Amino acid sequence: MELVTLIISAFLGLVALVYYYLRRQQQHWCKHGIPDAPKPHLLFGNVSGIGRTAHTYTLLQGLYWDFKRRGLPIGGFMNFFQPAILVVDPEMSKSVLVRDFNVFHDRGIYVDTVGDPVSGGLFSLEGVQWKVMRQKLTSTFTSGKMKYMFGSVLSVAQELKAFMVENCHREDLELKNILQRFTMDVIGNVAFGIECNTIRCPDSEFRTMGNKAFEFDTVRIFKFFVGGKYMTLARRIGMKVVQEDVASFFMNLARSTVRLRENSDTKRNDFMNLLLEVRNNGKFSSEPNSGGEGLTMGEIAAQCFLFFTAGFETSSSTINFCLYELAMNPELQERLRSEIVDAITKDNGKVTYDTIMGMDLLERVVNETLRKYPPVDNLFRVSNARYTFPNTKYTIPAGTFLQIPVYAMHHDPEHFPEPDRFNPDRFLPEVMKSRHPFAYLPFGEGPRICIGMRFGLMQTKIGLVTMLRNFRFSPNAKTPRKMEFDPKVFVISPKMGLYLDIKPL
Incomplete structure (x- = not known):
């Protein structure tokens, strides 16, 4: 007893x-004398329902407007039981991302390059490890290297066109699904050098594992952010943020691809070949992020996994949202189609990298899509020192987690009047000059700006040009009048399928 x-x-x-x-x-x-959000939940703080009933963007948007109405440049809130700062003023975003980057160079995401090697992508690495890897990879994402990979992406786009020609008449054809398969085939081809053919065979293991990698429930989100705060403890207990079967699949895929390239002396115009060129004298480094020129097998797998996760759902969703908006704005769709046809005609019917990247209206349409539907709804950083925000009395301690609510800023009428209206003219040069440059952050900014931005834009534009050059899109009875987003997907992704009337040209 x-x-x-x-x-x-x-x-x-x-x-x-x-x-x-x-x-x-x-x-x-x-x-600390910093105004904060009211009524946090004991365990979930001010993000209750995240990953289940609410997407991150809705929770941060609510906090954004609460702080903005109170005239605050920043505000405190509870991310689960972790105190965090929400950045409201674009000028403060500039300080965090660029001006005082030395204080905010890390994202505060849990990563374990030894126990969970595929988690060690450039996006998550910190400090010296990030700096070394960024230096190794910078040369693989120049405009010259995009031209190097352009043909591979274009060949997958031709498969997309052939599939659409055969199936565009079907009433059950759902575009979100098709576009995911297109970008998945592109990444499989360019990152791993394999013909996934998910456009024709949607039930492939590659697609299954790819979709699973994007499943983010409350537990997995909790692991990411809490693991970032208590990283040493998380590593000791062997916590993993990438699902075991997903990590094993991509690690084995990277190994087999490298082995094939070495044994057959195969070379392709793809990301894997560029990674192999980075290696030091054709040999793997013995230590991860050692500072040398080489790469370990784990590092190669991690960068390929990041290339896949960063480029698959983000680009397919952007194409999806763009076609939706163009279907709802038929005059704009016709103007863009005319630009595409004229540009390709001037180049003797050839689709080249320079042709696609030089289309002015296409550029503005994509920018406006990324404004209204930014794939990553917020940016995050962690301070490595005590810091006082410029021209304020607010000081945060070292180790503070910060979030910049990109979606909320993109939908703030102070920066973008009538934010729910799709208007590519927001990106005319004279209009952009009148807006704070850090109010628009679809790829982040500063030294940690998305390294794959050029590839993402190229892939998106090739997909759009292929679709608009060959088909006309219009809404039907199944087309949603307002887009809803899936709370269980990390990026901004449509919750429901996209059904449009599609007519071949």
Whole structure:
């Protein structure tokens, strides 16, 4: 009986201790003199429902408007039980991303390059490890290297065209699904040098694992952010953020691809070949992120996995949203189609990298799509030192997690009047000059701007040119009047399928 009483007492004591710790955490910003969001949940803080019933963008947008109405350039909130800062003023975003990058160079995401090697993509790496890897990879994403990979992307686009010609008449043809398969085939081809052919065979293991990699429930989001704060402990207990079967699949795929290239001396115009060129004298480095020119097998797998996850869902969703808006704006669709046809005609019917990247209206249409539907709805950083925001009295301690609500800024009428209206003229040069440059951040900004931005834009534009040059899109009874986003997908992705009337030209 005494033992039972002792166990119950110990349990109640532990509960009381945890409760005290959580409540004390919620007083964090008050103690630092920073205004914060009201009524945080004991465990979930101000992000209750994230990954289940609410997408990150909706929660951060609510906080954004709460702070903005109070005239605050920044505000404190609870990300689960982790105190965090939301950046509201674009000038403060500039300070975080560029001006004081030395304080905010890390994203604060959990990564374990030894126990969970595929988690060690450039996006998540910190400090010296990030700097070394960025230097190694920078040369693989120049405009010259995009031209190097252009033909591979274009060949997949031709497969997309052939499939659409055969199936565009079907009433059950759903574009979100088709576009995901297109970008998945592109990434498989360009990152791993394999013909996935998911456009024709949607049930491939490559697609299954790719979709699973993008499943983000509350538990996985919790792992990312809490693991970032308690990284040493998380590594000790062997916590993994990439699902075991997904990590194993991509690691084995990278190994087999490298082995094939080495044994057959095969060379392709793709990302894998560029990675192999980075290696030091044709040999793998013995240590991850050692500072040398080589790469370990784990590093190669991690960069290919990142290339896949960063380029698959983001580009397919952008094409999806763009076709939706063009279907709802037929006059704009015709103007863009005319630009595409005229540009290709001037180049003697050839589709080249320079032709596609030089189309003015296409550029503005894509920019406006990324404005209204930014794939990554927020940017995040962690401070490595005590920091006072410029021209304010607000000082944050070292180790503070910050989020910049990209979606909320993109939908703020102060920066973009009538934000729900699709208007590519927002990106005319004279209009852009009148807007704060850090109010538009679809790829981030500063030294940690998305390294694959050029490839993402190239892939998106090739997909759009292929579709618009050959088909006309218009809404039908199944077309949603307003887009809803899937709360279980990390990026901004449509919740429902996209059905349009499609007529071949």
